[in-house]
Amino acid sequence: MIRGRSQASPEELAELVRKVAGGDRKAFARLYQHVAPRLFSVILRIVRDEPAAEEALQDVFVRLWQKAGSFDPQKARVTTWLNTIARNRALDEVRGRRGEVVSGLELSLFEDQVSPGPAQGAHHAGVARALTLCLDELESGQRQSVLMAFYEGMTHSELADAMEKPLGTVKSWVRRALMQLKVCLDRGGHRETV
Amino acid sequence: MKLSDPDLREMLAAEYVLGTLTGGARRRFAREMTADPELAGIAGQWESRFNGLADGVDPVMPGPWVWQRIERRLGFTAQPGGDAQPVRWGAGFWRGATGFAAAAAAVLAVALFVQDPVVREVPVEVPVEVRVPQPVEVDRMAAVLTGEQARSAWMVSGPETGERLTVRVLNPEPLPAEKAYELWLLPEGENPISLGLLPTSGETTIQPPPELRELIGPGSALAVSLEPAGGSPTGLPTGPVLYQGTSQVL
Numbered sequence: 001m002i003r004g005r006s007q008a009s010p011e012e013l014a015e016l017v018r019k020v021a022g023g024d025r026k027a028f029a030r031l032y033q034h035v036a037p038r039l040f041s042v043i044l045r046i047v048r049d050e051p052a053a054e055e056a057l058q059d060v061f062v063r064l065w066q067k068a069g070s071f072d073p074q075k076a077r078v079t080t081w082l083n084t085i086a087r088n089r090a091l092d093e094v095r096g097r098r099g100e101v102v103s104g105l106e107l108s109l110f111e112d113q114v115s116p117g118p119a120q121g122a123h124h125a126g127v128a129r130a131l132t133l134c135l136d137e138l139e140s141g142q143r144q145s146v147l148m149a150f151y152e153g154m155t156h157s158e159l160a161d162a163m164e165k166p167l168g169t170v171k172s173w174v175r176r177a178l179m180q181l182k183v184c185l186d187r188g189g190h191r192e193t194v
Numbered sequence: 195m196k197l198s199d200p201d202l203r204e205m206l207a208a209e210y211v212l213g214t215l216t217g218g219a220r221r222r223f224a225r226e227m228t229a230d231p232e233l234a235g236i237a238g239q240w241e242s243r244f245n246g247l248a249d250g251v252d253p254v255m256p257g258p259w260v261w262q263r264i265e266r267r268l269g270f271t272a273q274p275g276g277d278a279q280p281v282r283w284g285a286g287f288w289r290g291a292t293g294f295a296a297a298a299a300a301v302l303a304v305a306l307f308v309q310d311p312v313v314r315e316v317p318v319e320v321p322v323e324v325r326v327p328q329p330v331e332v333d334r335m336a337a338v339l340t341g342e343q344a345r346s347a348w349m350v351s352g353p354e355t356g357e358r359l360t361v362r363v364l365n366p367e368p369l370p371a372e373k374a375y376e377l378w379l380l381p382e383g384e385n386p387i388s389l390g391l392l393p394t395s396g397e398t399t400i401q402p403p404p405e406l407r408e409l410i411g412p413g414s415a416l417a418v419s420l421e422p423a424g425g426s427p428t429g430l431p432t433g434p435v436l437y438q439g440t441s442q443v444l
Binding site: 025029032036037038040041042044045046054057058061062065075076077079080083084086087091095131132146147149150151153154155156159174175178179181182185 | 246252256
């Protein structure tokens with residue numbers, strides 16, 4: 001695991017974004033230093049083409065520079081926000097190649113319209129742990145399809161091909177996995193409600 | 195269209211975020227969200243739920259040109275003629291040491307391309323002799339010292355003149371008690387020459403004595419050995435060599 005300079009606390013990152021919103025280029029550079037490698041990894045896994053991934057990463061940071069002022073740390077963590085932009089940009093890239101247009105979701109995370117999400121501040125570590133626990137509870141085909149969809153940006157049919165299962169099976173795996181994850185996460189990853 | 199069924203709203207939001215909602219359904223959902231803040235909020239919650247997954251990926255360092263292009267696109271830097279492609283550092287180098295090497299790139303990007311242009315003050319630590327702060331050249335070469343399994347432990351960079359070496363700690367193995375990491379210059383056909391002890395956190399500047407400077411330049415081989423606290427008692431490496439690297443022109 002990464003230690004040292006590249007691991008900044010959510011508060012530090014939020015502070016950097018605040019400074020970026022004020023036009024602070026040094027803060028922008030530091031933020032890049034902290035988050036670019038992970039975002040690049042997220043994008044690269046989905047796009048699987050280095051020049052296209054580099055282009056996407058540039059877009060993410062150009063957008064970050066322009067939109068930093070509308071980021072609200074009360075509503076989402078910096079990494080959630082940036083991961084969302086990065087994943088959507090990456091999905092746009094691969095879906096675009098298939099002739100689809102996808103617009104970003106990141107609006108929902110930083111514009112005024114949103115009620116606070118479940119994963120803020122100190123609460124987040126617990127959510128991440130809960131996610132791991134809840135993924136473990138899934139049946140293996142379900143878990144695998146969710147993880148491949150998330151990390152590789154695979155569609156239902158790509159999942160079906162990759163796992164050599166009928167499309168309908170994979171679709172219902174994904175759906176059941178998501179429902180089960182929600183139920184499990186809503187009770188904080190614990191097996192039983194108290 | 196107004197999505198009203200709560201279960202359907204939840205499921206579409208989840209599949210949208212996961213990326214398995216595709217085609218027209220994806221477009222419609224995205225449109226719907228802009229008009230339906232509560233729906234966007236549900237999707238936002240899914241983003242937060244999944245965020246731990248994205249945080250868990252192994253970082254991959256983008257090449258330094260990515261940052262340069264971002265700066266250019268935002269008008270931070272003057273437009274040079276054409277697109278500055280990396281000439282000497284292929285993508286292979288950057289990708290070579292997986293995992294932690296990402297940090298090296300990030301550090302590099304900041305150290306080399308973000309810093310104030312051309313001159314900066316000499317850091318005022320390590321007062322070996324009375325020195326007047328003076329402008330020094332920017333870093334023109336760098337070596338990433340790597341160990342087993344391509345673990346990137348330190349990055350050493352400096353001007354080609356060898357008058358200064360900046361050492362940034364990346365990810366060395368924790369130092370055993372009563373031990374120190376010592377940095378060695380390995381001149382061809384000669385005994386290793388100590389460049390001093392290495393820090394295990396933060397950043398430090400080494401000012402090689404004048405007689406060593408001509409030995410330091412692009413292509414210089416560097417190594418790190420494990421020594422007793424305080425450094426090698428003999429003036430030569432006495433412990434195992436754990437990390438090595440060769441300085442490259444940037």
